[in-house]
Amino acid sequence: PITLAESLRKLGKEAPLVYWVGRDVLFKENNKMMSRYMQETFPDIFGSKLVHMKPLPYSEVQELQSQCSFGTAPSVWDVFNYTVAEFMSLGKPVICSTGAGAADIVESGIDGFLFKASDADDLSGLIYKVMKMNPADKEEMGRRAKEKINTVLNPQSIAFQRLEIYKTALSENINKVTEPWINEFFMPSERKHLIDYDLDKIPLKEIIQYS
Numbered sequence: 001p002i003t004l005a006e007s008l009r010k011l012g013k014e015a016p017l018v019y020w021v022g023r024d025v026l027f028k029e030n031n032k033m034m035s036r037y038m039q040e041t042f043p044d045i046f047g048s049k050l051v052h053m054k055p056l057p058y059s060e061v062q063e064l065q066s067q068c069s070f071g072t073a074p075s076v077w078d079v080f081n082y083t084v085a086e087f088m089s090l091g092k093p094v095i096c097s098t099g100a101g102a103a104d105i106v107e108s109g110i111d112g113f114l115f116k117a118s119d120a121d122d123l124s125g126l127i128y129k130v131m132k133m134n135p136a137d138k139e140e141m142g143r144r145a146k147e148k149i150n151t152v153l154n155p156q157s158i159a160f161q162r163l164e165i166y167k168t169a170l171s172e173n174i175n176k177v178t179e180p181w182i183n184e185f186f187m188p189s190e191r192k193h194l195i196d197y198d199l200d201k202i203p204l205k206e207i208i209q210y211s
Contacts, residue, residue, distance in 0.1 A: 001020050001034065001038060001050060001052075001074065002038075002041075003074045003076065003097075003117075003118050003119070003120050003123060004018065004020075004050060004072065004074040004123065005038060005041075005042040005045045005046060005050050006042075006120035006124075007074075007120040007121075007123040007124035007127060008045050008049045008050055008124070008127075009042065009044065009045050010120060010121065010124040011124050011127065011128060014128060014131070015045075015049045015127075016049075016069075016127065016131060017049060017051065018049065018050050018051070018072070019051050019053055019064065019068075020050060020051065020052045020053065021053045021054075021055070021056060021061055021064065022053075022054075022055055023054070023055050024052070024054075035052055038050070038052070061086075062086070062090070065086060065087055065090055065092065066090055066092075068087075068092060069092070069093075069130070069131070069138075070087070070092055070093045070094065070095065070127075070130045070131075070138075071083060071084070071086075071087030071092055071093075071094045071095070072094065072095040072096070072123070072127070073094065073095075073096045073097055073100045073102060074095075074097050074123060075097050075099050075100040075117070076097070076099050076117050076118050077099045077100075077117070078097075078099060078100040078101055078102075079101045080100075080101040080102050081096070081100040081101060081102040082102075083102075084096050084100065084102035084103075084105070084106065084112075085102060085105070085149055085153060087145075088105075088106075088111065088112065088145035088146060088148060088149045089145075089146060089149040089150075090142075090146070091139075091142035091143060091145060091146040092142050092145065093112055093113070093130055093133070093138055093141045093142055093145065094106065094112040094113070094145065095112065095113045095114075095115060095123065095126045095127060095130065096112060096113070096114055096115075097114075097115060097116075097117045097118075097123075098114055098115070098116055098117050099117030099118070100117075105148060105149075105152055105153070107148075110141070110144060111141060111144040111145040111147075111148045112141070112145055113126045113129070113130070
Protein backbone atom coordinates (compact mmCIF):
# COMPACT_ATOMS: atom_id res chain seq x y z
CA PRO A 1 0.00 0.00 0.00
CA ILE A 2 3.02 2.35 0.09
CA THR A 3 2.86 3.30 -3.59
CA LEU A 4 -0.90 3.75 -3.25
CA ALA A 5 -0.49 6.08 -0.26
CA GLU A 6 2.12 8.10 -2.12
CA SER A 7 -0.20 8.46 -5.10
CA LEU A 8 -3.11 9.56 -2.91
CA ARG A 9 -0.88 12.17 -1.28
CA LYS A 10 0.01 13.50 -4.72
CA LEU A 11 -3.68 13.86 -5.56
CA GLY A 12 -4.27 16.05 -2.51
CA LYS A 13 -7.89 17.11 -2.18
CA GLU A 14 -8.77 15.15 -5.31
CA ALA A 15 -7.79 11.87 -3.64
CA PRO A 16 -10.67 9.39 -3.36
CA LEU A 17 -11.39 7.18 -0.36
CA VAL A 18 -9.68 3.83 -0.83
CA TYR A 19 -10.20 0.67 1.24
CA TRP A 20 -7.38 -1.78 1.82
CA VAL A 21 -9.00 -5.07 2.87
CA GLY A 22 -6.73 -7.82 4.14
CA ARG A 23 -4.48 -9.00 6.90
CA ASP A 24 -1.73 -6.86 8.34
CA VAL A 25 1.77 -8.06 7.46
CA LEU A 26 5.28 -7.50 8.73
CA PHE A 27 7.22 -4.88 6.79
CA LYS A 28 10.61 -6.57 6.96
CA GLU A 29 12.65 -3.52 5.93
CA ASN A 30 11.64 -1.77 9.15
CA ASN A 31 10.67 -4.79 11.25
CA LYS A 32 7.27 -3.19 11.87
CA MET A 33 3.75 -4.19 11.04
CA MET A 34 2.67 -2.53 7.81
CA SER A 35 -0.24 -0.70 9.43
CA ARG A 36 2.06 0.87 12.03
CA TYR A 37 4.56 1.89 9.35
CA MET A 38 1.78 3.45 7.30
CA GLN A 39 0.46 5.39 10.30
CA GLU A 40 3.91 6.79 11.02
CA THR A 41 4.84 7.53 7.40
CA PHE A 42 1.50 8.71 6.01
CA PRO A 43 -0.40 10.25 8.96
CA ASP A 44 -2.24 12.56 6.55
CA ILE A 45 -3.41 9.65 4.37
CA PHE A 46 -3.64 6.45 6.39
CA GLY A 47 -6.94 6.18 8.20
CA SER A 48 -8.59 9.03 6.29
CA LYS A 49 -8.01 8.47 2.56
CA LEU A 50 -6.57 4.96 2.80
CA VAL A 51 -8.57 2.89 5.27
CA HIS A 52 -7.35 -0.53 6.36
CA MET A 53 -9.99 -3.18 7.06
CA LYS A 54 -9.26 -6.59 8.51
CA PRO A 55 -10.04 -9.70 6.42
CA LEU A 56 -13.75 -10.11 5.68
CA PRO A 57 -15.83 -13.03 4.43
CA TYR A 58 -15.76 -13.18 0.64
CA SER A 59 -19.46 -12.27 0.37
CA GLU A 60 -18.82 -9.03 2.27
CA VAL A 61 -15.73 -8.25 0.21
CA GLN A 62 -17.73 -8.75 -2.98
CA GLU A 63 -20.48 -6.47 -1.70
CA LEU A 64 -17.92 -3.78 -0.91
CA GLN A 65 -16.28 -4.19 -4.33
CA SER A 66 -19.63 -3.85 -6.07
CA GLN A 67 -20.08 -0.42 -4.46
CA CYS A 68 -16.67 0.87 -5.60
CA SER A 69 -16.21 2.91 -8.75
CA PHE A 70 -12.88 1.21 -9.51
CA GLY A 71 -10.33 -1.17 -8.02
CA THR A 72 -6.55 -1.15 -7.83
CA ALA A 73 -3.76 -3.66 -7.30
CA PRO A 74 -0.68 -1.55 -6.46
CA SER A 75 1.64 -4.49 -5.77
CA VAL A 76 5.37 -3.99 -6.26
CA TRP A 77 5.52 -7.72 -6.92
CA ASP A 78 2.82 -10.33 -6.72
CA VAL A 79 1.65 -13.63 -8.12
CA PHE A 80 -1.81 -13.75 -9.71
CA ASN A 81 -3.76 -11.11 -7.80
CA TYR A 82 -7.37 -12.21 -7.37
CA THR A 83 -8.43 -8.64 -6.60
CA VAL A 84 -7.92 -7.74 -10.25
CA ALA A 85 -10.05 -10.62 -11.51
CA GLU A 86 -12.73 -9.97 -8.89
CA PHE A 87 -13.18 -6.31 -9.83
CA MET A 88 -13.15 -7.12 -13.55
CA SER A 89 -15.76 -9.85 -13.06
CA LEU A 90 -18.01 -7.25 -11.43
CA GLY A 91 -17.64 -4.94 -14.41
CA LYS A 92 -15.40 -2.45 -12.61
CA PRO A 93 -12.38 -0.67 -14.13
CA VAL A 94 -9.17 -1.79 -12.45
CA ILE A 95 -5.78 -0.09 -12.18
CA CYS A 96 -3.15 -2.81 -11.97
CA SER A 97 0.58 -2.66 -11.32
CA THR A 98 2.84 -4.25 -13.91
CA GLY A 99 4.42 -6.04 -10.96
CA ALA A 100 1.26 -8.05 -10.32
CA GLY A 101 0.86 -11.37 -12.09
CA ALA A 102 -2.71 -10.48 -13.02
CA ALA A 103 -1.36 -7.67 -15.21
CA ASP A 104 -1.27 -10.25 -18.00
CA ILE A 105 -5.06 -10.23 -18.31
CA VAL A 106 -5.40 -6.43 -18.43
CA GLU A 107 -5.23 -4.63 -21.76
CA SER A 108 -4.41 -1.09 -20.70
CA GLY A 109 -6.92 1.47 -21.90
CA ILE A 110 -9.30 -1.23 -23.13
CA ASP A 111 -10.53 -3.27 -20.15
CA GLY A 112 -8.51 -1.60 -17.41
CA PHE A 113 -5.26 0.28 -16.87
CA LEU A 114 -1.67 -0.71 -16.14
CA PHE A 115 0.86 1.44 -14.32
CA LYS A 116 4.57 0.90 -13.81
CA ALA A 117 5.25 -0.91 -10.54
CA SER A 118 6.26 1.44 -7.68
CA ASP A 119 5.55 4.53 -9.82
CA ALA A 120 3.29 6.72 -7.67
CA ASP A 121 3.13 9.43 -10.34
CA ASP A 122 1.86 6.94 -12.90
CA LEU A 123 -0.69 5.52 -10.45
CA SER A 124 -1.97 8.91 -9.30
CA GLY A 125 -2.44 9.99 -12.91
CA LEU A 126 -4.52 6.91 -13.69
CA ILE A 127 -6.61 7.24 -10.53
CA TYR A 128 -7.42 10.81 -11.54
CA LYS A 129 -8.17 9.66 -15.10
CA VAL A 130 -10.62 6.97 -13.94
CA MET A 131 -12.32 9.40 -11.56
CA LYS A 132 -12.88 11.84 -14.41
CA MET A 133 -13.96 9.25 -16.99
CA ASN A 134 -17.24 9.74 -18.78
CA PRO A 135 -19.79 7.40 -17.09
CA ALA A 136 -20.58 5.75 -20.42
CA ASP A 137 -16.87 5.12 -21.13
CA LYS A 138 -16.35 3.72 -17.64
CA GLU A 139 -19.33 1.42 -18.06
CA GLU A 140 -18.04 0.21 -21.41
CA MET A 141 -14.60 -0.50 -19.95
CA GLY A 142 -16.26 -2.45 -17.16
CA ARG A 143 -18.29 -4.44 -19.68
CA ARG A 144 -15.15 -5.38 -21.59
CA ALA A 145 -13.41 -6.32 -18.33
CA LYS A 146 -16.25 -8.64 -17.36
CA GLU A 147 -16.25 -10.20 -20.81
CA LYS A 148 -12.48 -10.74 -20.56
CA ILE A 149 -12.85 -12.67 -17.30
CA ASN A 150 -15.71 -14.79 -18.66
CA THR A 151 -13.53 -15.69 -21.64
CA VAL A 152 -9.93 -15.89 -20.42
CA LEU A 153 -10.68 -17.35 -16.99
CA ASN A 154 -13.48 -19.65 -18.03
CA PRO A 155 -12.95 -22.81 -15.93
CA GLN A 156 -13.76 -25.23 -18.75
CA SER A 157 -11.43 -23.42 -21.14
CA ILE A 158 -8.59 -23.44 -18.61
CA ALA A 159 -9.10 -27.13 -17.84
CA PHE A 160 -8.97 -27.95 -21.55
CA GLN A 161 -5.76 -25.93 -21.99
CA ARG A 162 -4.14 -27.70 -19.02
CA LEU A 163 -5.03 -31.10 -20.42
CA GLU A 164 -3.56 -30.18 -23.80
CA ILE A 165 -0.32 -29.08 -22.12
CA TYR A 166 -0.11 -32.35 -20.20
CA LYS A 167 -0.78 -34.37 -23.36
CA THR A 168 1.94 -32.51 -25.22
CA ALA A 169 4.41 -32.97 -22.38
CA LEU A 170 3.72 -36.70 -22.23
CA SER A 171 3.81 -37.33 -25.97
CA GLU A 172 6.65 -35.08 -27.10
CA ASN A 173 8.94 -34.23 -24.21
CA ILE A 174 9.10 -37.44 -22.19
CA ASN A 175 12.27 -38.61 -23.91
CA LYS A 176 13.99 -35.25 -23.52
CA VAL A 177 14.26 -35.56 -19.73
CA THR A 178 17.90 -36.26 -18.88
CA GLU A 179 17.79 -36.20 -15.09
CA PRO A 180 16.49 -39.46 -13.55
CA TRP A 181 15.08 -37.67 -10.49
CA ILE A 182 12.76 -35.64 -12.71
CA ASN A 183 11.21 -38.80 -14.13
CA GLU A 184 10.95 -40.28 -10.65
CA PHE A 185 9.26 -37.15 -9.32
CA PHE A 186 6.71 -36.59 -12.08
CA MET A 187 5.99 -39.98 -13.63
CA PRO A 188 3.45 -42.44 -12.20
CA SER A 189 4.97 -45.35 -10.34
CA GLU A 190 3.86 -48.56 -8.67
CA ARG A 191 6.36 -47.96 -5.87
CA LYS A 192 4.97 -46.28 -2.77
CA HIS A 193 6.85 -43.18 -1.80
CA LEU A 194 7.24 -42.70 1.93
CA ILE A 195 7.91 -39.26 3.39
CA ASP A 196 10.47 -40.86 5.72
CA TYR A 197 12.62 -41.55 2.67
CA ASP A 198 13.08 -37.81 2.09
CA LEU A 199 13.21 -36.76 5.74
CA ASP A 200 16.02 -39.21 6.44
CA LYS A 201 18.18 -37.26 4.02
CA ILE A 202 17.74 -33.97 5.91
CA PRO A 203 19.83 -33.17 9.01
CA LEU A 204 17.73 -32.90 12.17
CA LYS A 205 19.22 -29.46 12.85
CA GLU A 206 17.74 -28.09 9.63
CA ILE A 207 14.32 -29.57 10.37
CA ILE A 208 14.29 -27.99 13.85
CA GLN A 209 15.32 -24.60 12.46
CA TYR A 210 12.56 -24.79 9.83
CA SER A 211 9.89 -25.65 12.38
